[in-house]
Amino acid sequence: MGKGKRDCRLLVVVGWVLVMAGCVSQPLPVGAGPDGAVPLTNTYWKLTEVAGNEVAASKTGNEAHLILRDDGVANGFSGCNAFRGEYEVIEGRNLVFSSMASTRRTCQDADNPERALFEAMANTAGVQMEDRRLRLLDTDGQPLATFEATRQP
Numbered sequence: 001m002g003k004g005k006r007d008c009r010l011l012v013v014v015g016w017v018l019v020m021a022g023c024v025s026q027p028l029p030v031g032a033g034p035d036g037a038v039p040l041t042n043t044y045w046k047l048t049e050v051a052g053n054e055v056a057a058s059k060t061g062n063e064a065h066l067i068l069r070d071d072g073v074a075n076g077f078s079g080c081n082a083f084r085g086e087y088e089v090i091e092g093r094n095l096v097f098s099s100m101a102s103t104r105r106t107c108q109d110a111d112n113p114e115r116a117l118f119e120a121m122a123n124t125a126g127v128q129m130e131d132r133r134l135r136l137l138d139t140d141g142q143p144l145a146t147f148e149a150t151r152q153p
Contacts, residue, residue, distance in 0.1 A: 037131055038149040040089070041070045045134050045147035047079075051116040055079075064113050066134075066147055074100075078114035080107035095127040095136065120144035 047055050047064035055064060064079040068087055074097060075084040085100030100121065107114065123144055126137035132149040 037129070040127070040129060040134070041068050042152060043067070043149045044151045045076075046150045047113060047117060047145060048148050049143075049146040050113050050120055051144070053113075053116070055113050056111045059109065059111075064117060078102065078117050079112045080109070080114045081105050083118075089127070093126055095124055097121045097124055117145060 045066045045068075047066065049055060058064070058079060062077055062079070064077055066074065066076040068074050072086050072088060073084065074087040075082070077083070081102040081104065083100060083102035086098050088096050088098070090096065100118070102118075120136055123138050124136040125139040126141060128135040128137055128143075134147040134149070135143045136145045136147075138144055
């Protein structure tokens with residue numbers, strides 16, 4: 001019975017990943033806001049730097065990214081696994097992630113940013129937005145990860 005339950009869970013996770021992969025995305029309009037600024041929510045944020053290291057282009061074509069939905073749901077791809085959870089913006093500048101979960105694929109790529117990204121998200125206390133960049137910050141205001149807006153989901 002345990003194996004059947006595990007298979008069912010795996011099927012649900014795989015189904016969710018396929019549904020998310022099938023979502024059509026649109027390029028961001030030029031000048032989406034003042035000075036090209038884009039909204040925090042409902043924007044596809046491509047991971048460009050984490051733990052002080054530039055994120056290399058994915059060998060699989062699946063880039064690490066984050067999407068923060070209007071309803072408080074955060075989802076994305078770590079470079080190896082899909083993830084989903086909740087987030088809250090407090091006082092317009094503090095960002096906190098909670099209830100995060102991910103698929104559990106084993107990835108052998110040494111350049112994979114997953115571990116550093118999940119650590120950055122776990123330690124995020126603030127957020128800084130500038131033009132088309134989103135930075136996750138620690139409690140001292142130091143950058144943990146940087147994302148670039150590339151399109152709207």
